[in-house]
Amino acid sequence: MVVPSRPSRQTNLALLLLLAGAFATGWLAFGVEGSPQSRTVSEVHGILGLGILVLAPWKSVIVRRGLRRRRRHTVAVALAVVVTVSLAAGVVHATLGPLEVGGVRVLAVHVASAVAVALLVLLHVARRAQRPRQTDMSRRTALRAIVVGGAAALAYGAAESVTSVAGLPGRHRRATGSYEVGSGVPSTMPVTQWFTDDVARIDLDTYALRVSRPGEPTTALSHGELLAMSGTTQVAVLDCTGGWWAEQTWRGLRLDTLLGTPDRGSVVVRSATGYTRRFPPEDTSVLLLATQVGGALLSSGHGAPVRLVAPGRRGFWWVKWVDHVSVEPQPWWSEPPFPLQ
Ligand SMILES: Nc1nc2c(c(=O)[nH]1)N[C@H]1C(S)=C(S)[C@@H](COP(=O)(O)O)O[C@H]1N2
Ligand SMILES: [Mo]
Numbered sequence: 001m002v003v004p005s006r007p008s009r010q011t012n013l014a015l016l017l018l019l020a021g022a023f024a025t026g027w028l029a030f031g032v033e034g035s036p037q038s039r040t041v042s043e044v045h046g047i048l049g050l051g052i053l054v055l056a057p058w059k060s061v062i063v064r065r066g067l068r069r070r071r072r073h074t075v076a077v078a079l080a081v082v083v084t085v086s087l088a089a090g091v092v093h094a095t096l097g098p099l100e101v102g103g104v105r106v107l108a109v110h111v112a113s114a115v116a117v118a119l120l121v122l123l124h125v126a127r128r129a130q131r132p133r134q135t136d137m138s139r140r141t142a143l144r145a146i147v148v149g150g151a152a153a154l155a156y157g158a159a160e161s162v163t164s165v166a167g168l169p170g171r172h173r174r175a176t177g178s179y180e181v182g183s184g185v186p187s188t189m190p191v192t193q194w195f196t197d198d199v200a201r202i203d204l205d206t207y208a209l210r211v212s213r214p215g216e217p218t219t220a221l222s223h224g225e226l227l228a229m230s231g232t233t234q235v236a237v238l239d240c241t242g243g244w245w246a247e248q249t250w251r252g253l254r255l256d257t258l259l260g261t262p263d264r265g266s267v268v269v270r271s272a273t274g275y276t277r278r279f280p281p282e283d284t285s286v287l288l289l290a291t292q293v294g295g296a297l298l299s300s301g302h303g304a305p306v307r308l309v310a311p312g313r314r315g316f317w318w319v320k321w322v323d324h325v326s327v328e329p330q331p332w333w334s335e336p337p338f339p340l341q
Pocket of ligand 2: 192194240241315316
């Protein structure tokens with residue numbers, strides 16, 4: 001590619017848009033489960049990311065000019081490093097598979113460095129702001145954007161073809177980008193917590209599931225009672241944002257057998273650890289409170305005595321060690337999209 005001698009301010013603005021888009025679609029990818037949405041979001045995410053690579057030759061000219069000026073470059077250099085790390089880790093996860101570097105999954109490296117990118121971008125832009133100009137909205141800009149977008153899409157297609165022709169592990173990844181591990185054999189499925197939580201060990205004999213419905217006193221069910229009610233079997237895929245998925249046969253009781261289908265508010269599923277997720281009321285007919293998996297009682301790691309099975313939702317919705325389910329007046333969207341507490 002020919003690198004123009006006077007790289008434009010537009011390169012910087014385009015990079016900012018690509019970074020913002022890649023960041024947004026990265027989180028969006030964590031929010032969706034199942035084709036075709038997941039596939040679309042993953043592809044757009046990958047293409048935006050590769051768009052950053054496409055612009056790298058232009059940016060490197062800008063960087064070289066900038067380095068000649070006397071000023072502090074710490075933020076800019078740190079930004080270049082974390083962008084490179086995040087891009088590399090993303091490409092490795094998508095092509096070479098769920099590798100680990102020093103015990104850390106490359107996907108975790110990808111996400112952590114992307115968060116660092118976001119923070120550094122804010123600092124960098126605050127210091128070296130480039131104002132868009134009226135002339136940025138020209139036909140020439142539109143053409144450039146199409147060329148960069150096309151090159152990025154071609155790069156994505158090429159990476160996908162190489163992955164499949166060379167038989168790389170990446171060809172086995174799901175639409176969400178996750179890799180299969182432990183399907184049908186729950187004991188080999190990873191035990192994963194959101195970064196805010198730890199495995200709870202709960203005494204089955206004293207355990208009680210509290211059930212709260214509006215205008216009624218809270219009731220409680222023992223483990224034995226829940227087992228006796230566990231007449232529903234469901235095959236469902238748990239797809240963790242950590243980059244793995246597994247299909248298991250779960251057994252338990254549907255949430256609507258306890259809560260009915262409320263016509264307003266939301267349904268809240270709480271863990272004994274305080275971890276909480278809030279669902280739309282109509283979801284009670286698809287949510288399962290599982291007591292068993294693969295024909296055996298749940299292990300502590302996988303949520304004993306009772307864990308939520310939320311088909312069509314990413315793993316962080318599958319609350320483990322559930323000790324309270326309730327119908328509450330607040331809407332489901334009153335909760336942050338990701339568990340932050
Ligand atoms: N109480 C509680 N439930 C939880 C979590 C957690 O941190 N706390 N992590 C969730 C996440 S991120 C995933 S991927 C699944 C993992 O389930 P597993 O450990 O049975 O594989 O549990 C979910 N349920
Ligand atoms: Mo997860």
